[in-house]
Amino acid sequence: MLALLIRDLRLATRAGGGFGLGLAFFLIVCTLVPFGVGPEGGTLALIAPGILWVGALLACLLSLDRIFALDWEDGSLDLLATAPLPMEGAVLVKAAAHWITTGLPLVVAAPVFGILLHLPSGAQGWLVAALLLGTPALSILGAFGAALTVGLRRGGLLMSLLVLPLYVPTLIFGAEAVRRGAAGGDGTTPLVLLAGITLATLAAIPFAAAGALRVNLR
Incomplete structure (x- = not known):
């Protein structure tokens, strides 16, 4: 397992391997939003939790x-x-491997991007915790979508349509945890639910993805 992980990490860090692509996309989203909605700090702080989570979600989707x-x-x-x-x-x-090269950089960079969107300082810790708990579920669910569409021409679009609805619960609870933190509240309950979603995907999705791969390999 370790040899396979190292191999995939090396492939991802090569030129054209996709490493840094999600982080660059995340930065572009957080940079463009103020141009679209205006530079007013109150407005940006209000929408920052949702924008950050949507940006992270789409960034993970790019390299699936x-x-x-x-x-x-x-x-x-x-x-x-x-x-x-x-x-x-x-x-x-x-x-x-996908999470290490895509999700983990997003977790590390998220506080900086939160500053760009005027996210309150009290919500920074909740943002990091929510992404740390939620992004593994995005990678695992993405692996399931990739397994279903492997070998298909233009399978990327179909994969996006299959995976995006599965991402919705993670998006809802992740953004809610950050939103409560920004409002000075307690985001523990959404974080617990987010952790439960991730654990459930860890327990069930690998078997579904493996079954899809076996079918496609026949």
């Missing part, structure tokens, strides 16, 4: 098609199917 596409093209996916490592384990490793 790369999770299995390269392995499908070079035949590595067939080797993984016959390897001693269960396919469910391979799905988890690939989702972890």
